[in-house]
Amino acid sequence: MSNIKKVVLAYSGGLDTSVIIPWLKENYGCEVIAMCADIGQGDELAPVKDKAIASGASKVFIEDLKQDFVVNYVWPTLQAGAVYEGKYLLGTSFARPLIAKRLVEIAIQEGADAIAHGATGKGNDQVRFELTVKALAPHLEIIAPWRLWDIRSREDAIDYAEKHNIPIPVTKKRPYSMDRNIWHLSHEGADLESPWNEPQDDVYMVTKTPQQAPDKVTYVEIEFDKGVPVAVDGVKLDAVALVEKLNEIGTINGIGIADMVENRLVGMKSRGVYETPGGSILYYAHHELELLTLDRATLHYKQQMAIRYAELVYDGMWFSPLKEAMDAFVQSTQQTVTGTVRLKLYKGNIMSAGTKSPFSLYHEGFVTFGRDEVYNQKDAEGFINLFGLPLKVRALMQKEAGK
Numbered sequence: 001m002s003n004i005k006k007v008v009l010a011y012s013g014g015l016d017t018s019v020i021i022p023w024l025k026e027n028y029g030c031e032v033i034a035m036c037a038d039i040g041q042g043d044e045l046a047p048v049k050d051k052a053i054a055s056g057a058s059k060v061f062i063e064d065l066k067q068d069f070v071v072n073y074v075w076p077t078l079q080a081g082a083v084y085e086g087k088y089l090l091g092t093s094f095a096r097p098l099i100a101k102r103l104v105e106i107a108i109q110e111g112a113d114a115i116a117h118g119a120t121g122k123g124n125d126q127v128r129f130e131l132t133v134k135a136l137a138p139h140l141e142i143i144a145p146w147r148l149w150d151i152r153s154r155e156d157a158i159d160y161a162e163k164h165n166i167p168i169p170v171t172k173k174r175p176y177s178m179d180r181n182i183w184h185l186s187h188e189g190a191d192l193e194s195p196w197n198e199p200q201d202d203v204y205m206v207t208k209t210p211q212q213a214p215d216k217v218t219y220v221e222i223e224f225d226k227g228v229p230v231a232v233d234g235v236k237l238d239a240v241a242l243v244e245k246l247n248e249i250g251t252i253n254g255i256g257i258a259d260m261v262e263n264r265l266v267g268m269k270s271r272g273v274y275e276t277p278g279g280s281i282l283y284y285a286h287h288e289l290e291l292l293t294l295d296r297a298t299l300h301y302k303q304q305m306a307i308r309y310a311e312l313v314y315d316g317m318w319f320s321p322l323k324e325a326m327d328a329f330v331q332s333t334q335q336t337v338t339g340t341v342r343l344k345l346y347k348g349n350i351m352s353a354g355t356k357s358p359f360s361l362y363h364e365g366f367v368t369f370g371r372d373e374v375y376n377q378k379d380a381e382g383f384i385n386l387f388g389l390p391l392k393v394r395a396l397m398q399k400e401a402g403k
Contacts, residue, residue, distance in 0.1 A: 004141060006031045008107040009116045010099055010129065011057070012041075013048040014178075015168045016118030019160045020145050021055040024116060028143075032116075035061045035106050037099045039069045040182025040240075047167075055166055059110075063102055066182055070239040073098050073318075074183055074279075078286055079227040079337075080330045081302065082310035087260040089276045089283060090313050091184030096125055097318035100132035107140055114141035121147040124265050128316030135319040154189065176203070182243055184256075184276040192271050195261050199273050206251060206275040210348030213254035218345040219353060220249055222285045227334030229282055243278050250277025254348040265315050284350045285341040293336045293359045302333055 007024055011017045011034035024032050034052040038045055045062065052060045073094040084090055103115050115133060119125035121144070130142050151157050154177070161168045177189045185206045191197045201209055223231035230236060232245050250256050256277035264270050290299060305326060312323045339357025343350055365374045 004028050004030050004113045004143075006033065006110065006112040007114045007116050007143060008033045008035055008103055008110060008112045009057070010103050010118065011036045011048070011052055011060070012118070013045070013051050014118070015154060015157050015161065016120075016146070018051065018055060018166050018168050019151070019157050019164070020116060020118055021052065021057055022164050022166070023145055023149060023160075024143070025056050027149075030113075031058045032056060033059045033061070033106070033110055033112065035063065035103055037095075037102060038062060038064045038066060039095055039098065040066050040243075041180050051167060055164075061106055065098060065102060066240045067238070069095065069098050070182065070243055074243070075228050075239070076327060076330065077309075077313060078229075078279075078282055079334050080309045080326065081283070081287060081290070081306040082313060083283070083306070084310040084314045085260065085262050087258045088262060088272070088274060088310075088314075089184065089258075089279045090310065091181060091274065091276060091279070092125065092179045092186055093128065093314045093316075094318065095179075095181050095183075096128035096316065097132045100129045101136060103129075104133055104137045104140065108137065112140070114143050116143040116145065119144065119146065122264075122266060122268070124314065124316070127265055128318075131316040132319060178205075180206075182240065182247070183279050184274055186275075187273040188270065192273060195271050199259060203273060204257065204275060206247070207256055207277045208251060208254045209257070210254035213252065213347045216346075218249065218253050219342060220246075220281065220345065221340055221342045222246075222282065223340045224286065224289055225338050227286065227330075227337040229285070243282075246278030246281050248278075249345070250281050253277075253345040255345060255350060256280035257348065281343065281345070281350060285343055286337070288341045288343075288352055288355050289337055289339050289357060290333075292355050292362055293339065293357050294333060295361060298333055302330070305329065 007028065007030050009017060009020060009024065009032055013036065021032050021034065024030060034057040036045065036048050036052070049060045049062060077090055077094055082090060084093070107115050117126065117129045119129055126144055133140055133142055151160060158168065176187045176192070179186045187203055192199060221233050222229055229242055232242060237245060256275055256279065258274040258276065261269050261271050294302070309323070309326050312320060312326070317323055336359035338359060339355065342354035344353040365372055
């Protein structure tokens with residue numbers, strides 16, 4: 001411990017990181033620099049700098065990473081179609097390598113000996129933070145207080161904060177563990193720890209529930225260029241503004257609530273409730289456009305790969321050789337994913353209402369039920385005979401063998 005003189009802490013202003021600053025100073029006698037990444041938490045950032053200084057930090061960096069987050073982390077994952085276990089749109093998962101990368105850059109800039117984070121020893125975030133540090137700056141020490149201190153619960157942490165006069169954003173009456181950014185808001189803990197408990201309406205802090213949504217349909221059009229969303233309802237928007245606009249539309253219509261029991265990397269199942277209004281709209285729209293513009297073999301292989309891509313992101317392997325190779329494949333597939341998708345939103349539901357693309361592989365002349373001059377239906381007989389030949393040979397073999 002005596003070799004660690006300066007630590008850069010990934011600081012959010014939440015319960016865990018609020019108590020870590022005084023704990024690091026008490027146990028290491030070190031200088032603590034706080035780094036808070038602005039990735040769209042909103043009003044949560046307002047008191048962060050003052051809180052960090054009041055808690056004992058010598059310096060505070062508040063980094064606006066929203067554009068970097070959406071362009072370099074959200075968009076590649078969207079293009080890959082990566083969804084973890086069919087529900088989770090990876091809002092926390094791909095935020096952590098972004099934060100850790102900036103943490104490393106500041107640690108090197110400030111001549112720090114170590115980085116610290118507030119992830120618990122039971123969760124996935126500890127892996128995501130630390131694998132990024134190992135990939136980018138393996139010489140830095142890593143301090144994970146939740147694996148070292150005597151605090152064993154969020155209630156203990158609240159007591160510690162109260163003892164040290166540290167203001168915190170949670171109470172024992174609302175002890176949810178939450179993570180918020182421009183892409184999503186997650187909720188874990190408290191009554192949600194039982195999968196049998198339905199989330200109460202007051203859990204949701206971003207989107208309306210479907211019951212609260214208007215009794216009318218909302219149409220939205222999203223334009224993509226090579227798999228990247230670039231416009232909403234005909235208006236060109238930068239990446240951050242586009243997500244914010246779709247969040248606004250999705251929130252009003254009760255879109256994007258996901259309640260799931262997921263398999264954590266560390267071996268246990270956990271229950272989380274996620275709010276991802278704009279993200280849910282974008283995933284649906286992107287998939288619709290790929291159905292129109294990708295051939296069958298490429299689409300199906302990409303869908304299989306998306307499962308593994310989601311696992312890599314979930315597991316914190318953002319800066320890994322396999323993901324780099326997958327990204328190259330994904331970018332190749334996206335060269336024709338250009339066009340416009342029209343969606344119909346109603347009380348939590350997303351429905352297709354039209355898709356068009358200059359690279360559409362849909363040819364009405366081939367699929368029409370009317371008369372056509374391009375498709376000879378007699379050709380189907382030979383195709384079926386050859387395609388079904390293995391089945392026929394197997395059946396003949398079984399008959400000869402008396403089976």
